[in-house]
Amino acid sequence: MIQDKARIIREIEQIVGPKGVVHEEDELRVYETDGLTIFKAMPDVVVLASTAEHVAELVKLCQREKIPYVPRGAGTGLSGGALPLDGGVMIGMNRMNRILEVDYDNKRAVVEPGMVNVWLTNAVGPRGYYYAPDPASQIACSIGGNVSENSGGVRTPKYGVTTNHITGVEVILPNGELVSLGGKTLDAPGYDLLGVFVGSEGTFAIITKVIVRLMRKPEAVKTLMTVFENLEDASNTVSGVVAAGIVPVSMEMMDNNSIVAVEKGVGAGYPTDAGAVLVIEVDGPRAEVEALVDPIRDICKKNNVREVRLAKDDAERALLWKGRKAAFAAMGQISPDYYVQDAVIPRTKLPQILQQISKFSEEYGLRVANVFHAGDGNLHPLILYDSRNEGELEKADEMGSKIMKACISMGGSITGEHGVGREKREYMPLMYTDDDMEAMKKVKRVFNPDGILNPGKIFPTTTPDVKVGLAGQRPIVEKVVGQM
Amino acid sequence: MGQPTAEKTGARGFDHIDPPDTEIYLDCVHCGFCLPTCPTYLVLGNEMDNPRGRIYLMRAVDEGKAKITDRFVEHMNLCVLCRACETACPSGVKFGFIMEAARGQIERNYQYPPKERRFRKFILDTFTDLGRMSTLTSLLRFYQKLGLQKLARSSGVLGFFGRLGKMEALLPPIPDRQELPEVMPAKGEKRGRVGLLMGCAQRFFLPQVNEATARVLAENGFEVVIPKDQACCGSLLVHEGERERGKGFARETIDVFERASVDFIVVNAAGCGSVMKEYWELLHNDPVYRERAEAFSKKVRDASELIAQADLNGRLRELKLKVTYHDACHLAHGQKVRLQPRKILKAIPGVQLVELAESDFCCGSAGVYNLLEPDVAQKFLDRKIDRIKETGAEVVVSANPGCTFQIEKGLKEQGLNIRVLHPMEVLDGAYQGTIPPQP
Numbered sequence: 001m002i003q004d005k006a007r008i009i010r011e012i013e014q015i016v017g018p019k020g021v022v023h024e025e026d027e028l029r030v031y032e033t034d035g036l037t038i039f040k041a042m043p044d045v046v047v048l049a050s051t052a053e054h055v056a057e058l059v060k061l062c063q064r065e066k067i068p069y070v071p072r073g074a075g076t077g078l079s080g081g082a083l084p085l086d087g088g089v090m091i092g093m094n095r096m097n098r099i100l101e102v103d104y105d106n107k108r109a110v111v112e113p114g115m116v117n118v119w120l121t122n123a124v125g126p127r128g129y130y131y132a133p134d135p136a137s138q139i140a141c142s143i144g145g146n147v148s149e150n151s152g153g154v155r156t157p158k159y160g161v162t163t164n165h166i167t168g169v170e171v172i173l174p175n176g177e178l179v180s181l182g183g184k185t186l187d188a189p190g191y192d193l194l195g196v197f198v199g200s201e202g203t204f205a206i207i208t209k210v211i212v213r214l215m216r217k218p219e220a221v222k223t224l225m226t227v228f229e230n231l232e233d234a235s236n237t238v239s240g241v242v243a244a245g246i247v248p249v250s251m252e253m254m255d256n257n258s259i260v261a262v263e264k265g266v267g268a269g270y271p272t273d274a275g276a277v278l279v280i281e282v283d284g285p286r287a288e289v290e291a292l293v294d295p296i297r298d299i300c301k302k303n304n305v306r307e308v309r310l311a312k313d314d315a316e317r318a319l320l321w322k323g324r325k326a327a328f329a330a331m332g333q334i335s336p337d338y339y340v341q342d343a344v345i346p347r348t349k350l351p352q353i354l355q356q357i358s359k360f361s362e363e364y365g366l367r368v369a370n371v372f373h374a375g376d377g378n379l380h381p382l383i384l385y386d387s388r389n390e391g392e393l394e395k396a397d398e399m400g401s402k403i404m405k406a407c408i409s410m411g412g413s414i415t416g417e418h419g420v421g422r423e424k425r426e427y428m429p430l431m432y433t434d435d436d437m438e439a440m441k442k443v444k445r446v447f448n449p450d451g452i453l454n455p456g457k458i459f460p461t462t463t464p465d466v467k468v469g470l471a472g473q474r475p476i477v478e479k480v481v482g483q484m
Numbered sequence: 485m486g487q488p489t490a491e492k493t494g495a496r497g498f499d500h501i502d503p504p505d506t507e508i509y510l511d512c513v514h515c516g517f518c519l520p521t522c523p524t525y526l527v528l529g530n531e532m533d534n535p536r537g538r539i540y541l542m543r544a545v546d547e548g549k550a551k552i553t554d555r556f557v558e559h560m561n562l563c564v565l566c567r568a569c570e571t572a573c574p575s576g577v578k579f580g581f582i583m584e585a586a587r588g589q590i591e592r593n594y595q596y597p598p599k600e601r602r603f604r605k606f607i608l609d610t611f612t613d614l615g616r617m618s619t620l621t622s623l624l625r626f627y628q629k630l631g632l633q634k635l636a637r638s639s640g641v642l643g644f645f646g647r648l649g650k651m652e653a654l655l656p657p658i659p660d661r662q663e664l665p666e667v668m669p670a671k672g673e674k675r676g677r678v679g680l681l682m683g684c685a686q687r688f689f690l691p692q693v694n695e696a697t698a699r700v701l702a703e704n705g706f707e708v709v710i711p712k713d714q715a716c717c718g719s720l721l722v723h724e725g726e727r728e729r730g731k732g733f734a735r736e737t738i739d740v741f742e743r744a745s746v747d748f749i750v751v752n753a754a755g756c757g758s759v760m761k762e763y764w765e766l767l768h769n770d771p772v773y774r775e776r777a778e779a780f781s782k783k784v785r786d787a788s789e790l791i792a793q794a795d796l797n798g799r800l801r802e803l804k805l806k807v808t809y810h811d812a813c814h815l816a817h818g819q820k821v822r823l824q825p826r827k828i829l830k831a832i833p834g835v836q837l838v839e840l841a842e843s844d845f846c847c848g849s850a851g852v853y854n855l856l857e858p859d860v861a862q863k864f865l866d867r868k869i870d871r872i873k874e875t876g877a878e879v880v881v882s883a884n885p886g887c888t889f890q891i892e893k894g895l896k897e898q899g900l901n902i903r904v905l906h907p908m909e910v911l912d913g914a915y916q917g918t919i920p921p922q923p
Binding site for chain 1: 510511512513514515516517518519520529530531532536537540541544549550551553555556559572573574575576577
């Protein structure tokens with residue numbers, strides 16, 4: 001809650017102009033949640049920045065007035081990372097969405113943080129380049145958001161996550177100072193502060209510029225859609241491919257519920273009676289890629305594959321990926337609401353965790369649609385619920401905590417790519433001791449000493465935040481966590 | 485502020501007449517995939533002006549958490565209803581339906597300032613009243629022929645007329661009208677009997693498009709019926725939330741074409757075709773017309789849909805033309821017709837089709853949007869013209885009269901000598917051996 005709001009708004013208007021400010025409740029409402037709708041918290045003011053200078057001035061104002069502030073990109077995040085849990089100012093970065101520079105010879109591009117991920121690939125594509133990290137939401141999510149969450153994507157098994165493709169950022173620190181971390185080379189001299197920064201979930205500083213690596217498009221790509229009767233055969237195939245020493249670009253799996261939603265929404269050509277589909281993609285020099293197809297086919301056959309379909313052209317490939325990437329977004333086809341988990345497990349444990357999840361699903365009477373980045377063991381069970389039914393959201397939340405607990409007991413982790421944000425902060429003690437977390441907080445305080453930039457994120461806290469939906473305390477989750 | 489939003493009160497902010505369908509906005513899972521496809525979001529850069537935000541606002545009103553305020557109305561009316569979000573949405577949210585319904589609620593439950601109300605009424609009454617349109621076009625033709633247009637434009641007097649002055653800039657040169665016969669016989673082997681919708685703007689400002697469409701249909705074996713008693717199809721009214729008046733026109737249109745007993749109803753204006761294909765939704769609560777509307781909607785075809793199935797090649801003469809194709813929103817997103825007009829253009833010998841970047845990005849016409857929201861519409865138009873310039877085409881092909889006027893205006897503003905033609909005009913030109921001269 002801002003004291004003297006009228007004066008603050010006048011000052012903000014002087015920085016960005018009246019068209020960059022949103023402060024009436026009937027408009028602010030649209031900023032109260034992001035891609036994860038179980039949490040809601042409304043900002044007092046939203047400011048839409050157009051330049052790094054705007055951001056610097058806004059940060060100085062918020063620091064001076066001790067008003068909490070939080071950056072928001074495209075609002076597609078899945079951990080409530082951009083929510084203003086204590087109210088205050090939200091700084092919208094979506095208007096800063098330009099490509100500032102492309103250096104093809106040195107394979108670098110400089111972009112503003114609000115740049116939509118896929119726009120960059122679209123822009124450099126005609127020259128034979130692309131930007132590798134491709135989260136499923138790439139048609140909408142922003143590169144600044146990707147840097148904050150260290151997003152993965154479907155190409156992770158071969159090309160890694162966002163941090164492997166960022167060589168520098170320019171940020172506004174909470175003291176209003178503009179600093180550059182990293183640069184255009186792969187490793188800048190001195191401490192790797194960029195490495196610390198990527199994945200800091202908007203709690204260190206606000207990004208105003210990103211330097212990314214561009215990749216050359218491979219000579220050849222082959223995409224195989226493999227169809228199985230059950231998830232276990234598909235999971236064993238994933239292990240088989242890895243054991244054979246093959247490094248695919250992607251190994252993406254969907255269960256029947258996901259397939260049905262995707263087919264209704266996109267019509268990508270996945271068989272709706274299949275127990276699981278696994279999409280395997282390999283790329284590289286033509287000879288190598290062609291030599292890999294038969295061994296993969298053989299591994300599939302050993303695991304009772306029903307059908308292996310090789311995408312015949314780019315259009316078919318694109319459609320398969322469009323379907324897979326729309327899996328979350330298509331859930332509206334089969335359920336009013338969903339709550340997505342982001343657990344990571346050792347790949348070899350896939351069949352066990354899936355059994356566990358289906359047991360929980362029966363126990364709680366909530367359907368689950370499973371989508372995974374199977375190649376890197378990043379599991380996305382989507383718990384389907386209907387928020388109109390009393391208590392169902394809480395049930396989904398409790399079931400989520402059980403899944404999380406099961407993943408950790410199998411040697412997994414609480415987040416693969418969506419970030420801890422608001423959502424998973426109660427789970428952090430499952431991974432870290434108090435000392436561990438204190439060490440992390442010390443790092444945070446170097447950047448953000450008084451913590452008014454993006455408060456309430458990542459670490460468990462005893463201060464309840466504004467409760468709407470599940471943003472307040474989650475006693476059931478805390479209980480489940482406490483039982484471990 | 486910074487406070488929890490009110491829990492559901494049960495008091496709905498919408499009335500019971502045709503409210504936005506709850507089931508439709510429950511389909512939205514808030515993923516944000518629609519954001520980068522929304523013209524108003526790209527231009528205005530705030531989240532109240534994108535489909536996800538608009539659905540969120542509608543839902544808040546529906547659930548009684550918010551009211552129909554000035555700002556609510558502003559964000560609903562700023563939507564161009566291009567439905568690009570429907571193309572992008574994996575959850576299949578039928579955004580067009582709920583936006584039209586929300587505007588219906590606004591019409592009934594919100595008081596526009598008097599000046600705005602009069603302007604909206606003038607626009608909607610004029611464009612949907614054939615008598616008025618006829619008088620207006622005669623006057624305008626006179627105005628153009630006497631050279632008054634040049635005088636008005638050069639004197640700056642139009643500036644005093646505000647949005648009406650801006651409307652003037654959209655005026656194409658109005659050709660003298662030729663009466664089309666009530667029935668045009670099929671040439672060669674008869675493939676069917678079709679009814680042709682004349683449209684309102686098309687009939688008066690672009691009669692040459694209807695003439696070309698009729699000739700092309702006849703050339704391709706269709707007997708063309710052009711009922712004299714057809715009126716407005718109601719699309720402008722439905723888009724602007726005047727659903728009850730729109731329904732009246734829809735019923736009349738159904739009656740007229742039922743009497744004509746045709747296999748298909750052919751439409752060459754994307755906005756009209758889109759609404760006519762959705763009469764079933766508009767009239768789903770009407771016990772007398774529900775089934776008839778369903779049958780009617782199934783028979784509606786965009787001209788290019790029907791023609792693209794024909795074997796065009798043999799009879800076409802060469803046209804040496806570099807063209808680009810603009811996807812009208814209500815054809816590409818509203819009717820999912822994208823390939824057929826391109827197929828027709830590619831079939832014409834000598835025609836080189838250059839793809840237009842962002843071809844399905846709204847040009848800002850959007851029915852009467854360019855009249856009601858001229859400033860935002862201009863931003864879309866400038867973007868469209870920039871893309872057109874990149875193609876180096878000498879003709880832009882557009883299958884919607886609103887887009888045609890809008891793009892012609894944009895081209896004129898930038899002093900570009902590029903024609904805008906309907907796909908049927910280009911095809912008709914290929915049968916004649918030459919495209920029609922500049923009117």
